[in-house]
Amino acid sequence: xxxxxxxxxxxxxxxxxxxxxxxxxxxxxxxxxxxxxxxxxxxxxxxxxxxxxxxxxxxxxxxxxxxxxxxxxxxxxxxxxxxxxxxxxxxxxxxxxxxxxxxxxxxxxxxxxxxxxxxxxxxxxxxxxxxxxxxxxxxxxxxxxxxxxxxxxxxxxxxxxxxxxxxxxxxxxxxxxxxxxxxxxxxxxxxxxxxxxxxxxxxxxxxxxxxxxxxxxxxxxxxxxxxxxxxxxxxxxxxxxxxxxxxxxxxxxxxxxxxxxxxxxxxxxxxxxxxxxxxxxxxxxxxxxxxxxxxxxxxxxxxxxxxxxxxxxxxxxxxxxxxxxxxxxxxxxxxxxxxx
Numbered sequence: 001x002x003x004x005x006x007x008x009x010x011x012x013x014x015x016x017x018x019x020x021x022x023x024x025x026x027x028x029x030x031x032x033x034x035x036x037x038x039x040x041x042x043x044x045x046x047x048x049x050x051x052x053x054x055x056x057x058x059x060x061x062x063x064x065x066x067x068x069x070x071x072x073x074x075x076x077x078x079x080x081x082x083x084x085x086x087x088x089x090x091x092x093x094x095x096x097x098x099x100x101x102x103x104x105x106x107x108x109x110x111x112x113x114x115x116x117x118x119x120x121x122x123x124x125x126x127x128x129x130x131x132x133x134x135x136x137x138x139x140x141x142x143x144x145x146x147x148x149x150x151x152x153x154x155x156x157x158x159x160x161x162x163x164x165x166x167x168x169x170x171x172x173x174x175x176x177x178x179x180x181x182x183x184x185x186x187x188x189x190x191x192x193x194x195x196x197x198x199x200x201x202x203x204x205x206x207x208x209x210x211x212x213x214x215x216x217x218x219x220x221x222x223x224x225x226x227x228x229x230x231x232x233x234x235x236x237x238x239x240x241x242x243x244x245x246x247x248x249x250x251x252x253x254x255x256x257x258x259x260x261x262x263x264x265x266x267x268x269x270x271x272x273x274x275x276x277x278x279x280x281x282x283x284x285x286x287x288x289x290x291x292x293x294x295x296x297x298x299x300x301x302x303x304x305x306x307x308x309x310x311x312x313x314x315x316x317x318x319x320x321x322x323x324x325x326x327x328x329x330x331x332x333x334x335x336x337x338x339x340x
Contacts, residue, residue, distance in 0.1 A: 016091055023088050024114070025054055026063065026073065026081050031122035034070030043120060088114065097333050101326070104337065105318045109134075109325045116331025117152075118307035123329050128155035131238065131304050131327050138236060138300060139167045146174040146234035146290060147193060148271070149186040152304050153240050157189045160196035168199040172231045174239060175272065175289025176206030186289075202227045206288045224288065232294050241305040241317045242269040257283060268313035270303075277312065279319025292320070302327060311335030 028043055029035060035043075041051045055071065058064040063077035073081070089095050094112045102110040111130050115123035135145075147153055163169070171194040173186035182188055187203045194201035204227050244266035248258055260266075264282035266274040271292060272285035295301055305314050306329030314328065315336055328336075 020088065020091060022054060022058060023081070023084055025051070025058065026077055027114075027126070028120070028122055029064060029071050030073050030078065030081060031125045033072040034067070036070045040071065043122075045119075092330070094330065094333075097330070097337065100337055101328075101333050105315070105326065106323065107318065107326050108323050110333075111325070111327045112333045113306075113327075113329050115329055116306070116308050117329050118309050118331055123306060123331075124152055124155040125159065127152060127304055127306050127327050127329060128157070128159035131156045131302055132159045132161065134325065134327070135236070135238070135302070136161070136163075139163060139169060141166060142169060143236055144170045144172060144230060144234040145193075145236045145238065146172050146231050147186060147189050147237075148174045148239040149184050149189060150240040150242065151184055152306065153186075153189050153238065154184055154192075156238060156304055157193035157196065160193045163197045163199065165198075168197060169194070169236075170230065171197070171199055171201045172227065172234060173202075173204045173289065174231060174234075174237060175287050176204050202230055204228075204231070204289065228288065231290055234290075234299065236300045236302070237290065237295065238302040238304060239270060241303055241310065241313050243267065243310060243313045244269050244274050247274075251285070257285075268316040270317050273320075275316045275320055277316050279316055281320070297323075301325065304328075306332045308332055308335045 041048045059066050065072050065074050098110045098112050113126040113130050117123035171190045173190045190201050244261050247269040248261055260283050265276050266282045267277050268275040271290055272287040273281050274283040276282050301324035303324055304327045308331035311332045
């Protein structure tokens with residue numbers, strides 16, 4: 001397949017460009033259907049005139065259905081998208097980029113999806129789908145999965161599929177997080193993911209930030225203690241990586257925390273830890289849940305984060321985090337490769 005793609009790239013470069021564009025159109029429609037042409041054009045950053053011709057072609061091919069409510073994919077369109085996934089990675093060179101990033105960040109595995117989630121909302125869903133696709137082979141028997149919060153992890157939960165009884169996991173929140181918006185809390189994501197998998201879940205009803213006195217009191221509570229034991233014994237951890245300032249704002253952090261982040265030039269956050277560009281911990285939020293020391297080598301750890309704006313955060317965390325699986329997007333990957 002690769003020699004053929006190389007030949008096409010030299011002899012018919014326009015053909016590959018058209019193929020990639022039509023693939024992106026189908027991807028956008030899949031995640032946003034039903035969608036009107038104007039909204040689709042804005043999302044793809046194309047003019048309606050250019051898009052009209054492509055949409056008409058895809059409709060004639062039986063891949064798109066056009067109605068008054070908007071465009072939707074046909075069964076054939078969904079099938080074509082699945083068939084094209086591997087081919088499009090080769091066409092776009094993402095498989096090469098995966099190898100380069102794996103070597104640069106010294107990771108066990110890197111999976112890159114097309115697009116940039118900073119610009120195209122559906123890309124987060126593609127990362128979620130890639131995470132679930134990689135996760136499913138690990139669930140040959142019942143496992144405990146710990147998940148963190150955030151919009152990217154919400155996309156992972158949405159992509160979960162039903163599992164047979166012997167494979168149904170126990171899903172737990174990796175940390176407390178009542179300071180987040182409800183839909184982005186680890187508890188919500190945990191429950192959504194478990195219900196879609198037909199599995200079980202446990203909830204951790206504690207605030208995201210605690211005083212030392214409150215922390216010591218809470219971890220001694222029987223209900224909290226039992227859930228914490230299950231969280232720490234999780235065989236699989238799926239987490240996001242945040243930008244330091246963004247996460248501090250979402251937590252309504254104090255002026256002292258902001259000052260500390262500014263002074264030490266923190267760029268990344270994960271598990272309540274803030275990191276500078278060299279991966280040094282510059283601040284730690286007192287949270288109930290997984291700590292960095294809990295991320296031992298016997299666990300399978302997924303980091304799911306994308307968007308070109310998150311490249312510096314991903315790079316910083318990976319200097320500190322364990323050897324793991326990174327699922328990211330093309331926008332972040334290209335920025336990361338460009339870093340010294």
